[in-house]
Amino acid sequence: MRICCPTRLTTKCFVSFLFAVTTLAGAANVDWILTARIAVTMDARRRVIEDAAVAVRGDRILAVGTRAAIDKEHRAAQRLDAGNALLAPGLVNTHTHAAMSLFRGIADDVRLQEWLEKFIFPAESRNVSPEFVRWGTRLACLEMLLSGTTTFTDMYYFEEVVGEVAREAGMRGVLGQTVIGFPVADAKTPAEGLARAERFLKQFDGDPLVTPAVAPHAIYTNSDATLGAARALANRHRKPLLIHLSETKKENDDVRRARGVSPARALDALGLWNGRAVAAHGVWLDDTDIEILAARGVGVAHCPASNMKLASGIAPVVKLLKAGVAVGLGPDGPAGSNNDFDLWEEMDLAGKLAKVHSGDPAALTSRQIVEMATIGGARALGLDGETGSIEPGKRADILIAALDHPRTTPFYDVYSLMVWAMKGSDVRHVMVNGKLVVRDRKPLTLDSAAILKKALEYRGSVAASLRTGR
Amino acid sequence: MRICCPTRLTTKCFVSFLFAVTTLAGAANVDWILTARIAVTMDARRRVIEDAAVAVRGDRILAVGTRAAIDKEHRAAQRLDAGNALLAPGLVNTHTHAAMSLFRGIADDVRLQEWLEKFIFPAESRNVSPEFVRWGTRLACLEMLLSGTTTFTDMYYFEEVVGEVAREAGMRGVLGQTVIGFPVADAKTPAEGLARAERFLKQFDGDPLVTPAVAPHAIYTNSDATLGAARALANRHRKPLLIHLSETKKENDDVRRARGVSPARALDALGLWNGRAVAAHGVWLDDTDIEILAARGVGVAHCPASNMKLASGIAPVVKLLKAGVAVGLGPDGPAGSNNDFDLWEEMDLAGKLAKVHSGDPAALTSRQIVEMATIGGARALGLDGETGSIEPGKRADILIAALDHPRTTPFYDVYSLMVWAMKGSDVRHVMVNGKLVVRDRKPLTLDSAAILKKALEYRGSVAASLRTGR
Numbered sequence: 001m002r003i004c005c006p007t008r009l010t011t012k013c014f015v016s017f018l019f020a021v022t023t024l025a026g027a028a029n030v031d032w033i034l035t036a037r038i039a040v041t042m043d044a045r046r047r048v049i050e051d052a053a054v055a056v057r058g059d060r061i062l063a064v065g066t067r068a069a070i071d072k073e074h075r076a077a078q079r080l081d082a083g084n085a086l087l088a089p090g091l092v093n094t095h096t097h098a099a100m101s102l103f104r105g106i107a108d109d110v111r112l113q114e115w116l117e118k119f120i121f122p123a124e125s126r127n128v129s130p131e132f133v134r135w136g137t138r139l140a141c142l143e144m145l146l147s148g149t150t151t152f153t154d155m156y157y158f159e160e161v162v163g164e165v166a167r168e169a170g171m172r173g174v175l176g177q178t179v180i181g182f183p184v185a186d187a188k189t190p191a192e193g194l195a196r197a198e199r200f201l202k203q204f205d206g207d208p209l210v211t212p213a214v215a216p217h218a219i220y221t222n223s224d225a226t227l228g229a230a231r232a233l234a235n236r237h238r239k240p241l242l243i244h245l246s247e248t249k250k251e252n253d254d255v256r257r258a259r260g261v262s263p264a265r266a267l268d269a270l271g272l273w274n275g276r277a278v279a280a281h282g283v284w285l286d287d288t289d290i291e292i293l294a295a296r297g298v299g300v301a302h303c304p305a306s307n308m309k310l311a312s313g314i315a316p317v318v319k320l321l322k323a324g325v326a327v328g329l330g331p332d333g334p335a336g337s338n339n340d341f342d343l344w345e346e347m348d349l350a351g352k353l354a355k356v357h358s359g360d361p362a363a364l365t366s367r368q369i370v371e372m373a374t375i376g377g378a379r380a381l382g383l384d385g386e387t388g389s390i391e392p393g394k395r396a397d398i399l400i401a402a403l404d405h406p407r408t409t410p411f412y413d414v415y416s417l418m419v420w421a422m423k424g425s426d427v428r429h430v431m432v433n434g435k436l437v438v439r440d441r442k443p444l445t446l447d448s449a450a451i452l453k454k455a456l457e458y459r460g461s462v463a464a465s466l467r468t469g470r
Numbered sequence: 471m472r473i474c475c476p477t478r479l480t481t482k483c484f485v486s487f488l489f490a491v492t493t494l495a496g497a498a499n500v501d502w503i504l505t506a507r508i509a510v511t512m513d514a515r516r517r518v519i520e521d522a523a524v525a526v527r528g529d530r531i532l533a534v535g536t537r538a539a540i541d542k543e544h545r546a547a548q549r550l551d552a553g554n555a556l557l558a559p560g561l562v563n564t565h566t567h568a569a570m571s572l573f574r575g576i577a578d579d580v581r582l583q584e585w586l587e588k589f590i591f592p593a594e595s596r597n598v599s600p601e602f603v604r605w606g607t608r609l610a611c612l613e614m615l616l617s618g619t620t621t622f623t624d625m626y627y628f629e630e631v632v633g634e635v636a637r638e639a640g641m642r643g644v645l646g647q648t649v650i651g652f653p654v655a656d657a658k659t660p661a662e663g664l665a666r667a668e669r670f671l672k673q674f675d676g677d678p679l680v681t682p683a684v685a686p687h688a689i690y691t692n693s694d695a696t697l698g699a700a701r702a703l704a705n706r707h708r709k710p711l712l713i714h715l716s717e718t719k720k721e722n723d724d725v726r727r728a729r730g731v732s733p734a735r736a737l738d739a740l741g742l743w744n745g746r747a748v749a750a751h752g753v754w755l756d757d758t759d760i761e762i763l764a765a766r767g768v769g770v771a772h773c774p775a776s777n778m779k780l781a782s783g784i785a786p787v788v789k790l791l792k793a794g795v796a797v798g799l800g801p802d803g804p805a806g807s808n809n810d811f812d813l814w815e816e817m818d819l820a821g822k823l824a825k826v827h828s829g830d831p832a833a834l835t836s837r838q839i840v841e842m843a844t845i846g847g848a849r850a851l852g853l854d855g856e857t858g859s860i861e862p863g864k865r866a867d868i869l870i871a872a873l874d875h876p877r878t879t880p881f882y883d884v885y886s887l888m889v890w891a892m893k894g895s896d897v898r899h900v901m902v903n904g905k906l907v908v909r910d911r912k913p914l915t916l917d918s919a920a921i922l923k924k925a926l927e928y929r930g931s932v933a934a935s936l937r938t939g940r
Contacts, residue, residue: 101876105886109825109832143876308822309890311831339890340877345818352778352819353826361781362579406571406613407810409922410929412936416575420779420809425895452879459880466882 031434032056033076035067036087036400040414042375042389046367048414052087056396059208059434064390080429080436082400086414086422088370089389090150090172090397090432091343092377095242095280095301095330098154098162099128099136101143102458103335106466112248112310115336121184123335124157126465127458128185133158134165135454140334141169142446144341147424148399150432151378151387152341153278153301153330155215155242157186160200163210170437170445172397174278174381175204176215176242179230181222190226194233201237209433211240211383213278218244219263220251227270235275240382243272245279245300248312252284264289273298276382280330281306282320283313290316294323299380302372304349306332314357317350317372318364326384328377342424347373351419366415396434401426501904502526503546505537506557506870510884512845512859516837518884522557526866529678529904534860550899550906552870556884556892558840559859560620560642560867560902561813562847565712565750565771565800568624568632569598569606571613572928573805576936582718582780585806591654593805594627596935597928598655603628604635605924610804611639612916614811617894618869620902621848621857622811623748623771623800625685625712627656630670633680640907640915642867644748644851645674646685646712649700651692660696664703671707679903681710681853683748688714689733690721697740705745710852713742715749715770718782722754734759743768746852750800751776752790753783760786764793769850772842774819776802784827787820787842788834796854798847812894817843821889836885866904871896 032055039052041064053070055063063070100120107119133156144152151172154162159177166173177200178184179193187193197214204212216222216230234241246252246263255263264285267273273296280301285293293300302317320327329346331338347369354364378388387397403409405426411417430438437445502525509522511534523540525533533540570590577589603626614622621642624632629647636643647670648654649663657663667684674682686692686700704711716722716733725733734755737743743766750771755763763770772787790797799816801808817839824834848858857867873879875896881887900908907915 102880104880104882105890106882108883108886108890109835111831115831139876139879146876305822308826309831311825311829311833313829314826334891339886342877342893345815348815349819349822352775355781356778356784356823359781359783361581361585361779363781365579404922406609406616406918406922406925407812409574409609409925410572410932411574412576412929412933413578416578416809420575420578421804423812423893423895425893448876452874452876455876455879459882462880463882 027073027075028062030055030057030062030074030076032078032080033070033074034080034082034087034398034400034431036082036085037403038414039064039087039390040370040418041391042089042371043391054087054390054398056431056434059395061390061392061394061396063392080400082429084403085428086401086403087390088399088401088418089374090387090399090430091148091373092328092381092388093144093149093152093330093341093343094278094299094328094377094380095153095303095332096341097156097333098140098152099133099156100333100335101139102132102136102455102462105336105339106462107336110336112312113250115310120335123462123466124185127462128157130158130161132458133161135451135458137162137165138169138446138451139455140341141165141171142443142448142451145169145171145430145438145443146427146441147342147344148401148427148430149341149343150397150399150430151381151383153242153381155217157184160203163200163204163212166210168445170209170432170435172209172387172432174211174213174240174383176213178215178217179222179226180217181226190222194226194229197230198233201233201239205237213240213242215242218251219255219267224270227267227272231272231275240276240278241272242278243280245282246284246289247281249284262286262289264292268292268296278380281312281315283307283315285316287319290319290323290325294325299326299328299382301330301380302327302350303330303332304353305346306337308349308353310337314353317354318358321368326376326379327372328380329372343373344422344424347419366413366419369419370415396431398431399427400429402428497543497545498532500525500527500532500544500546502548502550503540503544504550504552504557504868504870504901506552506555507873508884509534509557509860510840510888511861512559512841513861524557524860524868526901526904529865531860531862531864531866533862550870552899554873555898556871556873557860558869558871558888559844560857560869560900561618561843562798562851562858563614563619563622563800563811563813564748564769564798564847564850565623565773565802566811567626567803568610568622569603569626570803570805571609572602572606572925572932575806575809576932577806580806582782583720585780590805593932593936594655597932598627600628600631602928603631605921605928607632607635608639608916608921609925610811611635611641612913612918612921615639615641615900615908615913616897616911617812617814618871618897618900619811619813620867620869620900621851621853623712623851627654630673633670633674633682636680638915640679640902640905642679642857642902644681644683644710644853646683648685648687649692649696650687651696660692664696664699667700668703671703671709675707683710683712685712688721689725689737694740697737697742701742701745710746710748711742712748713750715752716754716759717751719754732756732759734762738762738766748850751782751785753777753785755786757789760789760793760795764795769796769798769852771800771850772797772820773800773802774823775816776807778819778823780807784823787824788828791838796846796849797842798850799842813843814892814894817889836883836889839889840885866901868901869897870899872898
C-alpha cells in the first residue's frame with residue numbers, strides 16, 4: 001500500500017484508505033473477484049502470482065494476491081473463475097488510426113509517401129465522414145477488445161465520434177483530433193482543425209474513459225505556426241499532444257535540409273515538447289534526439305509492424321529504453337501499414353526485430369517487451385497512475401487469456417509465453433474500468449454482427465471510389 | 471485438364487481419365503464436396519474462385535470450380551458448406567523439430583551456438599526418449615493441424631516414432647532421421663544413426679503420408695565421410711536428404727576458414743546436392759551459393775522467426791526466388807527459436823522482414839509469400855505433384871478458414887488478407903489426404919486433452935532436469 005499525503009488526497013489514496021477500513025471490519029464487499037492460474041501484475045516489483053485473484057470495486061482494483069488470500073478478505077457480488085488462464089493488465093496501444101479498419105489493405109507494397117499521397121489521402125477525402133469514422137472505429141474497437149487491448153491511442157478525423165464510440169465500447173482512449181496543413185474530411189484549414197480540436201477537448205474534459213488530445217499530423221504536413229498553436233491549445237487544456245515523428249528517412253532528410261536540424265530538434269525548438277507529448281515511430285532518431293526526448297519526457301510509440309511493412313526502417317528501441325524514454329507499442333493503421341490491431345503480434349515483432357537488427361539475441365528481453373505493451377505504454381501516455389498494471393488503486397483494466405491451447409503448453413517462463421507463444425485469439429475475457437466488456441470471447445458492449453455487416457457495405461463504396469477515382 | 475502421356479500412366483492421369491468418363495455418364499459420385507465463399511487455388515494460373523467448391527474422391531481432388539458447376543456435376547456422400555470462409559491449400563512446413571514442443575521456450579535470448587551447446591543438446595540427452603518424441607510430436611501435430619498446416623518436414627531423433635504419430639494424426643510428413651557426429655538420444659555414433667536411418671527409410675517406404683528422409687544435422691556436426699554416406703543412403707532408397715545450411719555467420723566463417731569455401735560449396739564438392747535435398751535457413755548464402763542451389767535443384771526452407779529470434783541474420787529470399795530456387799517456410803523448433811509452429815506468422819514475418827531489410831516495401835508481394843507457404847514449399851520438398859495447390863489429381867490437402875472475424879473484414883485483396891490479417895486461429899476445418907482431421911476447430915484424429923495433460927507431466931520432468939543438471 002502506498003503512503004498518502006493528506007494534503008493531496010487522490011482517488012487512489014481514498015481506495016487505499018477504504019481498503020484499510022474494510023479489512024479491519026472483516027471481509028470487504030467488492031463487485032468482482034477474478035481468478036486465474038497465473039497473474040502477471042507488472043507492478044513495481046513485477047510480481048507474478050500463481051493461483052491468483054483480483055478484487056475489483058467500482059472502476060478500480062482493490063486488491064491483488066493469491067486466490068486464498070483474496071477470497072478470505074472479500075465478498076464478491078460477481079465472480080469470474082477463469083481456471084487455466086493468464087490474468088494480465090489490459091494491453092495499451094500507443095498509436096493507431098482506428099477508423100482506417102474500413103480501408104484494411106487497400107494499398108500494400110508501396111512506400112509511405114506514395115502510399116499516403118496516392119492512396120490514403122485521396123481515399124480518405126472521398127470516403128471519410130462522421131458515419132464512416134463511427135463504423136470504422138466500432139470495427140477497430142471490436143477487434144482490439146477481443147485481443148485484449150483496453151486502451152487505444154488514436155489520431156484521426158471527426159475525433160468526437162471516436163470518443164463516442166470509445167464510450168459505447170467501454171474502452172479507454174487517448175484520442176487526438178487531427179490538425180493538418182491541407183483540406184481534409186473534417187476541416188478545410190488548419191485553423192478549422194484547431195477549432196475542432198478545442199471543441200473536442202472541452203467536450204471530453206473529465207471523461208472517465210477518454211483523454212482528449214490534439215494531434216498535429218507531423219512536422220512535414222503542418223506550418224510552424226500551426227504546430228505552435230496546437231501545443232498552446234493542448235497546454236491551455238492540460239491535454240496531451242500526439243504527433244508522427246521521424247517515421248521515414250525522407251522526413252528526416254527533408255527537415256535536415258530545410259532547417260539544418262533533425263525533426264526532433266526542430267520540434268524541440270518550436271516548443272512542441274513543452275508539455276505531455278507522444279511521438280509515433282521515431283525510426284530515424286539519433287543519439288541527440290533520444291537525449292532530448294528523454295529530457296523532455298516525451299513518450300514514444302514504437303510501431304514495428306508498420307515500420308517493417310512500409311520499409312520505413314528500424315527504430316532504436318533498445319537505446320530509447322536505455323535512455324529512460326517511456327516506450328509503448330502501436331499497430332498503426334490497418335490500411336496497408338499493418339493490417340490489423342494485434343498488440344501480441346507487435347510484441348513478437350518488436351522482440352524479433354530488435355534481436356536480428358542488433359545481431360544480439362539478448363537484445364530486448366521478453367519482460368521488457370511485455371512492459372512496452374502494458375505499463376511502459378501507459379507511462380508513454382502519462383496514464384501509468386491509472387492503467388498498465390494490476391495493483392490496488394489502479395483502474396480495473398484487465399485481460400484474461402486461456403492457456404489451454406497446444407501452443408501455450410507447456411511453458412517455462414511466463415513472459416516468454418506471452419511474447420513468443422500467445423496470440424490475440426487466446427484472450428477470453430476483458431474488463432475495462434471495472435466493467436466486463438468481453439466474456440468468453442463474446443463482445444458485451446458492441447454488436448458484432450451489425451458492425452461486420454456495415455463494414456462490408458463500406459467495402460463496396462470504398463472499392464467503387466478507388467475504381468472511379470471519385 | 472492436363473494431357474496424359476499414355477506410356478507413363480500416373481495416378482494423376484488416371485484421376486483425370488476417371489473424371490472425363492464419369493462426367494460423360496452424368497453426375498459423378500464423390501466422397502466430399504467442400505464449399506466456401508472464396509477459394510485460393512495456387513494452381514498454375516493462380517486462380518481465385520468466388521463462391522467456390524471442391525470435389526474430393528478418395529485421397530484426391532477430383533474437381534475445383536464454382537459451387538454451381540461442382541454441384542451440377544457431382545453427387546457427394548458428405549458435404550461441408552463453410553459459408554463465409556476461405557478455402558486454400560493446406561500449408562506446407564518445410565523445416566521443424568516437432569517434438570521440441572515439450573521444450574517450448576526453455577532458453578530464450580541466447581545465441582544459437584550457446585543455445586545448442588548449453589541448453590538444447592544437454593536437455594535432449596537427459597530427456598529425449600521414444601515416448602518423449604511420441605508425445606512431443608503429438609502436441610506439435612495438434613498445433614500444426616489446428617492452424618492449417620497439412621505437411622510438415624521434421625528433423626529429429628527416433629524418427630520412426632514421428633512417422634507413427636504422423637500416420638495417427640493423419641498428417642503428411644517429410645521426416646528426417648537425424649545423423650550427427652556425437653552421441654545423441656537414439657544413436658551413440660554416426661554409424662548407428664545411419665543404420666537407424668536405413669531401417670526408417672525401409673519401414674516407411676511407399677507410405678501414403680510419410681516420406682522418410684535422411685537428416686545429417688549440418689556440415690559442422692558431421693564428418694565428410696558421414697555426410698557422403700548419408701547422401702549415398704538417401705539415393706539408394708530414392709529419398710530426400712534434409713540438412714541445416716549456412717544458418718549462422720559462425721558456421722559460414724568456420725567452414726570458410728577450414729575449407730576455403732562456403733558451406734554450400736563445400737557440400738556441393740562432397741556431392742550432397744546430387745539428389746533431392748532440402749536445406750534449412752540459408753541465411754548466409756552468397757550469390758555463387760545461390761547459383762549452385764538453383765542449378766542443383768536444392769529446396770530452401772526459409773525460417774524468418776528463428777533467424778530473427780536467434781539473431782542469426784536475414785536470408786536472401788528475394789534473390790533465391792529470383793534465381794528460381796524453390797523456397798518454402800519453416801517455423802523451426804519451438805524451444806527458443808520461435809516458439810510455435812504457426813505458418814501464418816511465418817508468412818507475415820517473411821514479408822515484413824524482406825521489406826524492411828531491402829528498404830523496399832514492394833519486395834516480396836503477398837502472393838509470393840502465400841506461394842512459399844503452399845506450392846513453393848511443396849516444390850522445395852519435391853512434393854508439388856502431390857500437394858501445395860487445389861487442382862484435380864492432387865491429394866486433398868485443404869484448409870478452410872473462417873472470415874467472420876473483425877480482423878478479416880473488410881478485405882480488398884485475398885493474398886493481402888492471408889498474409890497480413892489472417893491468423894492461425896481463423897482455421898476452422900482441415901482435410902489431409904481426403905480425410906477430415908479438424909472440424910469446427912476440433913481435432914478428429916488426436917486426443918487434445920490427453921496430449922495437454924501429458925505435456926504438463928513432461929514439463930515437470932524437463933524443469934527438474936534443468937535444475938539438477940541430470
